[in-house]
Amino acid sequence: MKSPHETKVCVIGLGSMGFGMAESLLRAGFAVTGVDVNVEAMERFAALGGAVAPDPMTGAQAADLVIAVVVNADQTEQVLFGPRGAVAAMGSGGVVMSCATMAPDRARQFAARCVEAGQDFLDTPISGGALRAASGELTVMGSGPSEVFARIRPVLDCVAAKVYELGEEAGTGAAFKVVNQLLAGVHIAAACEAITFAKAMGLDLEKVYEVITASAGNSWMFENRVPHVLEGDYSPRSAVDIFTKDLGIVADIGRHLKFPTPIASTALQMFVMTAAAGMGRDDDASVARMLANIAGLELPAAGGLVGEG
Amino acid sequence: MKSPHETKVCVIGLGSMGFGMAESLLRAGFAVTGVDVNVEAMERFAALGGAVAPDPMTGAQAADLVIAVVVNADQTEQVLFGPRGAVAAMGSGGVVMSCATMAPDRARQFAARCVEAGQDFLDTPISGGALRAASGELTVMGSGPSEVFARIRPVLDCVAAKVYELGEEAGTGAAFKVVNQLLAGVHIAAACEAITFAKAMGLDLEKVYEVITASAGNSWMFENRVPHVLEGDYSPRSAVDIFTKDLGIVADIGRHLKFPTPIASTALQMFVMTAAAGMGRDDDASVARMLANIAGLELPAAGGLVGEG
Structure with a gap:
């Protein structure tokens, strides 16, 4: 992976978990763009010095990594693959991290669609709550190709105290x-x-x-x-x-x-x-x-x- | 309280919890009599050097303390107040400890009947499992008069690592x-x-x-x-x-x-x-x-x- 300030990360969903993750990444020097439908959350993130974008497609332009931290599988599908979704806009060979809690089948479907679009996918549900999101001490219950985990290790180390790699296939983390x-x-x-x-x-x-x-x-x-x-x-x-x-x-x-x-x-x-x-x-x-x-x-x-x- | 070897304790119920408690007390030098309907349990206790008795009334003769460690409220009632029950046989001014899990009302009824018979009553449910019973490290969730707790403190210290005194009235421990x-x-x-x-x-x-x-x-x-x-x-x-x-x-x-x-x-x-x-x-x-x-x-x-x- 490139050095933090050359690594473009787009965090989609600036709720209590996503905001904390975006904040941790910003603090560590990553080039972070935040996207949310909630204007107030975007303003708070901009006030910290983060970039913001009006929709996932704009935010994910040439991103190395997109982190979807929305509420559920439907929202994840929307922000990744919907109209003005992130995946089509990313630089090829990027990585998508999906953090929402969802049924394993949905995570597997999203992985297949990402791979088809030329992106790698990690199934990375998180836990720990808002405070630990802000302090970069989440737990990640993850699955996906180990070389992709290795590739984004600096990001994972920045947001999580503990990263479980539970298998090579999407769905297991979920x-x-x-x-x-x-x-x-x-x-x-x-x-x-x-x-x-x-x-x-x-x-x-x-x-x-x-x-x-x-x-x-x-x-x-x-x-x-x-x-x-x-x-x-x-x-x-x-x-x-x-x-x-x-x-x-x-x-x-x-x-x-x-x-x-x-x-x-x-x-x-x-x-x-x-x-x-x-x-x-x-x-x-x-x-x-x-x-x-x-x-x-x-x-x-x-x-x-x-x-x- | 008298010294351990002068203190007569009758343990009624030599199941996994009662046996461990009786064993702990025996090890500490108390004069312990065990009572159970299970002959094999009585034989095992006798093999450790404990006294045994065929029924609660016989076992509780002149006992300073009776510990009922049976399965439920009905069995507790039986061994304390039933035919050949313990309470009538105890020396006056003795103490009854009731360890079975039961509804608070039942514990309150037993306390009233003991007091009427001239005995003090402690509502002392236990937790911790068989291993901690044997090692004298149970938890007691107790209630009853604090002076009675003080009086049997050496026994409590022998069977429990932690004794909560949760109130002056029976029923609260339960x-x-x-x-x-x-x-x-x-x-x-x-x-x-x-x-x-x-x-x-x-x-x-x-x-x-x-x-x-x-x-x-x-x-x-x-x-x-x-x-x-x-x-x-x-x-x-x-x-x-x-x-x-x-x-x-x-x-x-x-x-x-x-x-x-x-x-x-x-x-x-x-x-x-x-x-x-x-x-x-x-x-x-x-x-x-x-x-x-x-x-x-x-x-x-x-x-x-x-x-x-």
Whole structure:
């Protein structure tokens, strides 16, 4: 790969994850162009000294690397292959990194279309949240040709603390990410059910947090999300709608493979109920508010937010 | 409290947890009498130099402390207050520790009956598993009068690495344990669903374990139980039937309090399905075998155990 300032990277999607990745790359001296439909995000990126472009085709002109960090497979297809999509505009022999959580089949389709267009494709779902995106410490659950991984290693090292290379074929990275999201979603729903159940039994919730995080009932998500409930802070670190989407992917795959996913499907319904109650764009710990609202329980409040959509 | 060798402790229930506790106390020099309906367990305890008795009433004669480590509230009631029960036989001013997982109401009832009979009662559910019981490193989620905790401190220090004193009233310890079991049960079911789902997608399960345990999808139970699946070893460290019982308690409490527990109830059904398929006494990771059997997937085998009840 060329030196950073000669390497043209186009980041499509300046949401909480994409913005952090673009910012990390900019800091490291890469020539980064940001693209988003949200003008405010583009202005924030320009204020940091980044280039911006009005659409993927313009942003990806002669790019060495396009990183698609949009919400789902449909948006990824749109920004890569749609009208004014990125792939046709890239310099030949470029690389496309696809970061959205999606069904493995979709990642495989995108890989085939990229290769057909003369570009390499890496299936690189990410995890770690907005803070670690900004600090360049994401985890990448990736798959694709190892020589392509090697080629963009400086970019990966810039955005991620840990890069798993899980196979030579697109789709494998996506599948690992889906397994992670199944567990993450179930654990959030379980954490919310458990802490609200504890409230229903009249327990001291701070004490519950202390005991459970030191016990066999702990999960990464319990430890990370229950503080949002204890502080009554449902500003979205990660939104309910992310899990209606990701557990929806699990449900689709399960149905397609004829594999039953009873617990993931129940968790999905809890996120759907929370979204239906008007909290889809709030923090995913809002599942606890949904249950508390149903059961007439009062969870800790901050700024009178509890019970509001 | 008197010195260990003058302190008479009766441990009722020499299952995997009770045996380990009795063994730890014996090692520390307490005068321990073990009671169990299982003659083989009594013989093993006698072989270590412990005293044994044919029933709770005989074992608890003049005991300073009775520890009930049986399976559930009904058995606890039986061994404490039933015909040939322990409480009536104890020296007055003794202490009863109740360790089974149970609904808070039951623990409160037992406390009242003990106090009426002139004994103190501590609501002390335990967690940590058989190995930590044997090494004296359990976690106690306890409640009851703090002066009673102080009085039996040498015993607690002998059996537990960590003793939470969660309130002055019986029932609070039980409620904390139930919250822990809700999460533990859901996380086991989710771990089994996720690893079998990964198999259905054709992933390398060892790799899945490596990636998930380093990611936000991790839980204490995923980390602890998935190795049983990877090794195809379903010998019971903790049995499926434990969770049909403990998640049954969650379901009962939820219904009684009119608090919905969708995710715990789904996990309960998965344990019931696994028990129905003949694996109730096998390791709780057998939920993965149940799903694999339904879906015609082959999980790792050890000694041809996979697929057998």
